[in-house]
Amino acid sequence: MSGREAAVAAEIRRLAREELKLEGEVGADEELAGQLDSMALLALVVAVEDRFLVVLTDDDAAGARTLTDLARLVVAKQVAAEGAR
Amino acid sequence: MIASRPPHPVVLSVGRALPEHHVDQETLIAVFRELWSRKHHNAARLEDLHRAVGVGGRHLALPLSEYPPLDTFAKCNDAWLRVAVDLGERAVRDGLARAGLAPADVDQLFFVTVTGIATPSVDARLMNRLGLRPGVRRTPVFGLGCVAGAAVTARAADALRAWPGEVAVMLSVELCSLTLQRDDLSVANLVASGLFGDGAAAVVLAGGERAVGPGPRVLATRSIFYPDSERVMGWDVVEGGFKVVLAASVPQIVREHVGGDVDRFLADAGLTRRQIRHWVAHTGGPKVLEAFETSLELPEGALARSWRSLSEVGNLSSASVLFVLGELLDAGEARPGDLGLLLAMGPGFCAELVLLQW
Numbered sequence: 001m002s003g004r005e006a007a008v009a010a011e012i013r014r015l016a017r018e019e020l021k022l023e024g025e026v027g028a029d030e031e032l033a034g035q036l037d038s039m040a041l042l043a044l045v046v047a048v049e050d051r052f053l054v055v056l057t058d059d060d061a062a063g064a065r066t067l068t069d070l071a072r073l074v075v076a077k078q079v080a081a082e083g084a085r
Numbered sequence: 086m087i088a089s090r091p092p093h094p095v096v097l098s099v100g101r102a103l104p105e106h107h108v109d110q111e112t113l114i115a116v117f118r119e120l121w122s123r124k125h126h127n128a129a130r131l132e133d134l135h136r137a138v139g140v141g142g143r144h145l146a147l148p149l150s151e152y153p154p155l156d157t158f159a160k161c162n163d164a165w166l167r168v169a170v171d172l173g174e175r176a177v178r179d180g181l182a183r184a185g186l187a188p189a190d191v192d193q194l195f196f197v198t199v200t201g202i203a204t205p206s207v208d209a210r211l212m213n214r215l216g217l218r219p220g221v222r223r224t225p226v227f228g229l230g231c232v233a234g235a236a237v238t239a240r241a242a243d244a245l246r247a248w249p250g251e252v253a254v255m256l257s258v259e260l261c262s263l264t265l266q267r268d269d270l271s272v273a274n275l276v277a278s279g280l281f282g283d284g285a286a287a288v289v290l291a292g293g294e295r296a297v298g299p300g301p302r303v304l305a306t307r308s309i310f311y312p313d314s315e316r317v318m319g320w321d322v323v324e325g326g327f328k329v330v331l332a333a334s335v336p337q338i339v340r341e342h343v344g345g346d347v348d349r350f351l352a353d354a355g356l357t358r359r360q361i362r363h364w365v366a367h368t369g370g371p372k373v374l375e376a377f378e379t380s381l382e383l384p385e386g387a388l389a390r391s392w393r394s395l396s397e398v399g400n401l402s403s404a405s406v407l408f409v410l411g412e413l414l415d416a417g418e419a420r421p422g423d424l425g426l427l428l429a430m431g432p433g434f435c436a437e438l439v440l441l442q443w
Contacts, residue, residue: 039333042134043272049127056127 001068002075008052009071015047029066048074054081092293093302094245094253096238096441099411100180100287102172103398104260108149109142110135110279116149117278124270134272135279139371139392143282143399146172146260158326161263165201169258170210172285177215177256180287184298188215192251195241196225197233197403199320199432200260200327207258230318231367232431233257233403238288239306239439249292258285259402264320264327273331280370282399286407300414301425301441307350311338314434335369338434339376347381347426350438356424363413363425363441364388367406368395377428403431419443 001009020043032041045056048070054077056064064070114132121128145152146168155161173196181188194217196208203210206225211217229236234257241253261281266274290303317334320327351357358381366377368391378388390412394405401408406429413419425441 037333039272039276039331046125046127046130046272049130050125053126055129 001071005068005071005075008074009067011051012044012048012067012070012074015051016044020044020047027067029068031065032067032070033065052078054078092249093304093442094242094249094290094292095298095302096300096410096414097186097289097291097298098180098183098300099407099414100176100178100183100289101408101411102175102179102285103144104146104168104172104283106145106148107142108145110140112149113143113279120267121270131275134275137371138276138279139395140280140282140399141396143262144284145262146283147262152262155263156325158324161326162201162203165260165263166203166207168260168263168283169198169201169203169207169285170214172260172283173207173211173256173258173287174214176258176285176287177211177254180254180289184289184291186252186289188217190252191217191221191254192248193222193224193241193244193253195237195253195255196223197227197229197237197255197257198259199228199230199233199402200258200264202227208256211256228432229403230431231369231400231402231405232429232433232435232437234286234288234405234407235367235427235429235437235439236308236431237403238290238407238427239303239308239437241288241290242303242306242439245290245292249294251292252295253290255288255290256285257287257402257404257407259283259404261400261402264329266323266325266328268325269328273329276370277329277331280400282401284398284401284404284408286401286404286411288407288410299421299443301419301443304440304442305350305354306440307346307438309342309346309436309438311342311434311436314338317432317434319432335430335434336372336376339369339373339430340380342380343377343428343430343436344380344382346436347428347438350440351426354440356440358382360424361426362423363419365406365410365413365425365427365441366391367429368392368400368409369405369430370395370400373430403429405429
């Protein structure tokens with residue numbers, strides 16, 4: 001992970017723990033779906049979209065199996081948006 | 086078959102009442118969109134979630150314009166009480182008329198809700214509205230949630246085994262729209278705000294010595310409690326009223342348990358699943374109905390009425406399964422001897438099974 005991706009991953013962990021009160025620590029390379037139920041996963045996606053001002057499509061979400069994948073996806077979306085401006 | 090001493094109580098009719106303010110799901114989504122877009126970057130995701138619950142529209146207790154001023158629990162509950170008594174009266178009158186009975190014939194009145202509170206309870210207020218006899222035995226029940234329609238119908242049948250010459254009415258009034266916490270942007274609340282609707286249903290039952298008519302007899306009932314699942318479903322009571330607790334594990338619990346629970350219940354009656362011709366399932370939501378179908382290996386279309394009810398009026402909490410039962414009775418397709426199983430689940434987490442025979 002790049003430094004930016006690591007920072008995003010740390011912030012997603014904080015969102016899960018502090019704002020969504022999800023139990024347990026989300027491991028960087030473990031399957032998200034194995035750790036969170038469908039509602040918790042959806043809550044996390046909504047929180048990530050709100051925090052980083054990105055829109056994650058269903059295809060995006062399907063491709064992001066781990067916290068690392070999700071952080072990379074968020075950064076890629078941010079970079080694409082910055083390039084478009 | 087099950088011994089018949091005292092004679093089995095009979096379901097004579099199911100009265101139903103829906104508020105007149107029908108709103109389709111897209112109109113409701115448009116109302117919520119403004120609320121969501123103030124707080125969420127991607128409101129379209131929330132709209133998709135609202136469309137995914139399989140509800141086409143709902144009847145609301147009040148016109149849409151009257152919801153914004155309801156900014157405290159007291160205001161919501163005042164509105165709830167006003168509408169609940171009106172709607173409850175309509176449902177009971179409808180049920181009694183369908184059964185060919187008058188208010189003076191009622192001996193016992195059960196009342197269930199999970200969407201508002203009142204003392205004197207709604208059933209007491211209906212004593213005056215309906216002109217019921219002063220000696221009517223009343224049992225108001227709060228807190229069973231979605232399972233209450235099935236569970237308290239079962240308790241009413243239990244009571245009629247002790248009083249086989251009596252008539253009991255089991256009224257459910259649920260006004261879920263008046264519990265909506267507008268500031269709660271949790272996924273649980275987003276699902277609930279898309280799924281739950283308003284309505285009332287009144288089951289009229291008679292003891293076995295009193296019963297006449299083609300309605301089904303209540304052969305047996307079973308309550309099943311799932312230990313240590315208190316946070317699966319329910320309310321947290323907050324300043325604004327009832328804040329929904331709803332876990333994603335509800336369909337999973339149904340999938341894991343309902344097949345075995347139903348099989349054991351039927352086996353105790355000397356029956357198997359294949360002998361059940363009419364399945365009357367609580368309209369929990371698409372995932373719950375799919376879980377019923379999978380776990381019980383139901384034939385195609387077995388839950389068609391539940392799916393249709395979900396689409397037409399939403400999940401009416403405890404009244405839902407009674408609406409489905411009422412539709413089945415209206416259809417007149419059950420023949421003498423047919424077996425039916427009414428099943429619902431709710432907070433606790435728990436289930437109630439009611440075995441019926443026409």
